[in-house]
Amino acid sequence: MTLVVLKSLRTLVWGPPPETKLERNLLFKIDWFVLSYTCLAFWCLAIDTSNVSNAYVSGMKEELGIKGNQFNIINTCWTVGYVVGMIPNNLILLKIKPSIWMNFCMFIWGIFTLGMFKVNNWKQICALRFFQAAFESVIFSGSHMILGAWYKPNELSKRSAIFTSSALIGGIFSGSMQGRIQSTMHGLKGLSGWRWLFIIDFLITFVVVIYGILCFPDTPELCHRKFIFSDEEIQLARSRVIKPPPIRLDRTVFLRVLKNWKWYGFSLLFTLAGENISWNANSIFALWLTYNKYPIQDRNYYPMGISAVGIISSFISGIYIDMTHKFLHIALIVSTVLLISTILIWSAPLNTTAVFIAHYLTGISYSVQPVFFAWCNLSIQNDAELKIVTLASMNMFSNAVNAWWGLLFFAADQVPLSKRGCYAMLATIITTPLVALGINYGLTREKRRKEQISHEELESQTSVVEIEHNGIDKQ
Incomplete structure (x- = not known):
């Protein structure tokens, strides 16, 4: 009885196992090497990004004399660098093996992270964060492209949720590590605790780079890691997922992108959803x-609780999407919860209980990341360039808006009231599900059109066969 319950629970959480032993072994290896690497890379990105916030509230503000909205300007510099590097990095992935380019970018951004322990003023932080972000921008959209190349549609959403959760775990880890460093290493070798955080983050990133160089197997089409996959497994990996047409990086790429409504729809959707994470x-x-x-x-x-809510809600959303493929439902549910949290912050900004509940509820905003990116991944199957540009654009436009959105509506000197932030949140919370409804309508219409064309082609073929058959009978 216990074994049956465990198997049922495993199927619910992880999906039904493949029917053949070969595919079961393959899926296990994909999870172990591909998913683990993308998660570790995103985890490193998270700790190397959130460390500035942890350092800011752990003595960096006072030591460097950071005032007013200078902290927001630091965040804006990171965002601008991220946006600048987004499209070029992801197009490079179509020409240079991900195992080479992603690991190179990780190492370079690790160097910039290490440089943070020597800063003497906030302007130096701005410069380092800009270049760090330019190299970090390869991970998010690039990893979604890689996951889409390895996993079937009914496997993808859960793995995307795990991938997204790895960044939230990184945020928890960074906060916990800074708290521990502050109590055990502050003053060691004459360095403040927040400076030690950047040194340790670099060492962690370097270890993950070594792991990626040794074990990350690229995409199925580029995979030649014989010590990981057998020839049979590589062939199966290439056949189990829809293979896109050959890559065409020419002047027609951007024309194809600009003519396709999915680029506009998904880019707008995640631009809005990205601003729904503004509290965090x-x-x-x-x-x-x-x-x-x-x-x-x-x-x-205390902020680690927000990440915990994000992890749980992301995984539940992934399970629900793999079971139902009802992406629109998640958009509606998340918007409703965020509306409640924003009303709490707006109405009781000085009430401790209300503020804690409201901010912990905002953790659900992270759950739309794997859902919306999986939705895009599965909606664009026959054009590799359109897919990678759209995935990159979703993240790029979200961060492009965030570059000035935080300064305008979520300035540090507006705390604790944050009235402007509440009004901004209400605007994006209401608009996000409306855009999701539009995308859902467009995809449904496209599906019906394809079914109609397939039906007409089948009828045409049937008519030709009948004519030929009648001709033979007459002879």
């Missing part, structure tokens, strides 16, 4: 804790 992206809860004079360890530990 701008560290408003940590700033609220700082404003209310919470101890440094608490400023790092």
